[in-house]
Amino acid sequence: MLFKVFAASELSRLFEILSVNRIVGPVKKGEDQHGRSLYDFDVVHDIAELHLDYGQTIHSAKNYFLPYRENLCTFTFQDEGSGDGGDWHKEVDYGVYAPLVLFGLHPCDINALNKLDKVLLGGRYPNPFYGEKRANMFIVGHSCSPQPFCFCKSMGTDSAIRGFDLFLTRMDDLYFAEILSPRAFHLLEQIDCHDPDSREHHRYMDLMEAKEALYVAHVDTSDLTKILDLEFQASVWQEWGQKCLSCGTCAQVCPTCYCYGVEEQVDMDFTRAHKEKRLYSCNLLDFAAVAGGHNFRPESHTRLKYRYYHKHRGFVEAFEESLCVGCGRCGQSCLAHITVPEVIASVRASKEEHDDD
Amino acid sequence: MTTNKTFLGVPVARPKVAFFELSSCEGCQLQLLNNEATLLDFLSLVEVVRFREGMKEASDDYEIAFVEGSITRRDEEERLRVIREQAKVVVALGSCACFGGVNQLKNRFNDLEWVKKEVYGSFPIETQKVKPLSAVIKVDLEIYGCPIKKEEVERIVTALVLGEQIHHPQYPVCMECKARENICLFDLGEPCLGPVTRAGCDAWCPSNRLGCWGCRGPAPEANLSQLQIIMAERGISQERMIDRLECFGGFAAFVAEVKEKKGEPK
Ligand code: SF4
Ligand code: SF4
Ligand code: SF4
Ligand code: SF4
Numbered sequence A: 001m002l003f004k005v006f007a008a009s010e011l012s013r014l015f016e017i018l019s020v021n022r023i024v025g026p027v028k029k030g031e032d033q034h035g036r037s038l039y040d041f042d043v044v045h046d047i048a049e050l051h052l053d054y055g056q057t058i059h060s061a062k063n064y065f066l067p068y069r070e071n072l073c074t075f076t077f078q079d080e081g082s083g084d085g086g087d088w089h090k091e092v093d094y095g096v097y098a099p100l101v102l103f104g105l106h107p108c109d110i111n112a113l114n115k116l117d118k119v120l121l122g123g124r125y126p127n128p129f130y131g132e133k134r135a136n137m138f139i140v141g142h143s144c145s146p147q148p149f150c151f152c153k154s155m156g157t158d159s160a161i162r163g164f165d166l167f168l169t170r171m172d173d174l175y176f177a178e179i180l181s182p183r184a185f186h187l188l189e190q191i192d193c194h195d196p197d198s199r200e201h202h203r204y205m206d207l208m209e210a211k212e213a214l215y216v217a218h219v220d221t222s223d224l225t226k227i228l229d230l231e232f233q234a235s236v237w238q239e240w241g242q243k244c245l246s247c248g249t250c251a252q253v254c255p256t257c258y259c260y261g262v263e264e265q266v267d268m269d270f271t272r273a274h275k276e277k278r279l280y281s282c283n284l285l286d287f288a289a290v291a292g293g294h295n296f297r298p299e300s301h302t303r304l305k306y307r308y309y310h311k312h313r314g315f316v317e318a319f320e321e322s323l324c325v326g327c328g329r330c331g332q333s334c335l336a337h338i339t340v341p342e343v344i345a346s347v348r349a350s351k352e353e354h355d356d357d
Numbered sequence B: 001m002t003t004n005k006t007f008l009g010v011p012v013a014r015p016k017v018a019f020f021e022l023s024s025c026e027g028c029q030l031q032l033l034n035n036e037a038t039l040l041d042f043l044s045l046v047e048v049v050r051f052r053e054g055m056k057e058a059s060d061d062y063e064i065a066f067v068e069g070s071i072t073r074r075d076e077e078e079r080l081r082v083i084r085e086q087a088k089v090v091v092a093l094g095s096c097a098c099f100g101g102v103n104q105l106k107n108r109f110n111d112l113e114w115v116k117k118e119v120y121g122s123f124p125i126e127t128q129k130v131k132p133l134s135a136v137i138k139v140d141l142e143i144y145g146c147p148i149k150k151e152e153v154e155r156i157v158t159a160l161v162l163g164e165q166i167h168h169p170q171y172p173v174c175m176e177c178k179a180r181e182n183i184c185l186f187d188l189g190e191p192c193l194g195p196v197t198r199a200g201c202d203a204w205c206p207s208n209r210l211g212c213w214g215c216r217g218p219a220p221e222a223n224l225s226q227l228q229i230i231m232a233e234r235g236i237s238q239e240r241m242i243d244r245l246e247c248f249g250g251f252a253a254f255v256a257e258v259k260e261k262k263g264e265p266k
Helices: A008-018 A107-120 A128-135 A182-189 A198-212 A224-230 A236-243 A249-253 A300-319 A329-333 A340-356 B027-033 B036-045 B074-086 B095-099 B101-108 B112-120 B150-162 B173-179 B224-233 B238-246 B252-261
Strands: A002-007 A022-031 A037-043 A069-078 A087-091 A100-105 A137-142 A166-171 A174-179 A260-266 A272-279 B002-007 B010-014 B016-021 B047-050 B064-068 B089-093 B141-143
Touching: A002 A008, A002 A182, A008 A100, A008 A174, A008 A182, A100 A107, A107 A128, A107 A137, A107 A300, A128 A137, A166 A182, A166 A198, A174 A182, A174 A198, A224 A300, A224 A340, A236 A300, A236 A340, A236 B224, A249 A329, A249 B173, A260 B150, A300 A340, A329 A340, B010 B150, B016 B074, B027 B036, B027 B064, B027 B150, B036 B150, B064 B074, B064 B095, B089 B095, B095 B101, B095 B141, B141 B150, B224 B238, B238 B252
Parallel strands: A022 A100, A100 A137, A137 A166, B016 B047, B016 B064, B064 B089, B089 B141
Antiparallel strands: A002 A174, A022 A037, A069 A087, A069 A272, A166 A174, A260 A272, B002 B010
16 A cells, blocks of 8 residues: 655645546535534535535435436337337446546445445346446545444444545644555645655554544444354344334445345336336335235344344355444434444343343 | 227227315325326326316216215215226325325314314304225225325326236335435424335425425334334424324324323323
């Protein structure tokens, strides 16, 4: 990895050079009832709109790589006069017409992309809709200040070592830049920057050390896959299930939830039809309903449990890492206060209960 | 059925449809006329033989009946039974037809005679406790919403004509609200029935910074006990919550339960 340092005032120059492309970054959406700022990712036209000091966004940047709704294909029917039952053809558009700059992703969200890459690009059937977007993405990461609900440290996703072009760490009046791609290198050539000296190295390391102290939320992941297996029938699942609204909010805001449903819709004039993909959630009532009407997971606690099992057990067994990056968004948005640290702790505690027997 | 359309070479019948209104504002029917861009397509899909909001002629030869409104008078019950006899498919159009709608708000008063006097004075009028269509006849299909969402009706009618299965979302409004990346109304200190209300409106109200009023009725398996906790935690009074849940009639059973626990008359 290459490192550079530049004055914070140079950032606007960097932004300007990048702004020939579409830039998406954290913007302020409003304030909650207690006057706290609410942020989300959106298209940024002016660097003044970019709030790089955001704590966490409500939603992940998912809409830009796994849109909530996406047209998978359009069928056009030629019916008239063909005589042999009509003809049709299929058109697929990945919807990528220009590169996209994601400016200001935190390490958790960069790691989320790395995990998604494994599933969506690494398998036998790579997803071209996702792949096209990923191939046309320039990622500028930005350092964060851990929020009380962040537990990325526990998930090993508190720092990003790959999956970005450029990563910027704010050090008061300076930016400490990590460079991973030639594109990022050439970009920095166009602004005023220098190689860090040993004083700046130490400033960077001090900063990282100070960050450690800010983590409040933790998840104990040791032996977690096994504990989850052993505690499959634990009564705590029912307790959480009773609270769960089966609303899908947790999956919608999560940077790594990728489950989806597909719906087909014929236009009213019968000339075209569309196949649309919509992100879905394993918490939704009919997630495991199959043809014929049987529902394999009719109770909310089973559905909730499987969301945790996918993130913290199944994915770990398949990829040797969790699918959760500890961003804390699901717990923050859940109206029933169902948070990952509390759920996992309660499952672990049910183990201790047996130990006391 | 007149056949003049084909889909992938297969002839598709164009069913005769009629629109009826019982006690309602006719706003749902107006919604259908609302978008000229797709109106002609809609009319080529079905043969409309009766539609008071859009035509003078009225025929009694129809296969699909869209009935808007709730039942507040005896003659409406009779009309509805006649419609049921004639139609192969009866569709309850809008929340009044599905749950009683705004009209059923009067059901919360025990003394209906008093209500009548307050509203109509000495004008002679027959009015009874408000009922949804399903209290009188068998309804084949319900289209929720106050008003209905035109795009949804078009999707459902296309499916009906093509003989496809019709699905309503099983999840609550929050799912659609999050897909639109709205700020949650609860974060703004406002109540919202999104967590328990059936989706399908694309989170119409929250997307306009208004909490959901539950016009589409409860999502299947709506977690109403958790909703009570959510409201209480945020200092939203039970009275305010019930006011909202009562508005369109979809949550009538739950409201009755809560009131009974409180020892109030239903
Ligand atoms: S865990 Fe929370 S956010 Fe997720 S479905 Fe349940 S209630 Fe909704
Ligand atoms: S499960 Fe929750 S904490 Fe984990 S990545 Fe998803 S939203 Fe973030
Ligand atoms: S505003 Fe309402 S519908 Fe939207 S997420 Fe919040 S509770 Fe759900
Ligand atoms: S948000 Fe609620 S009240 Fe508004 S249209 Fe949708 S279901 Fe009806």
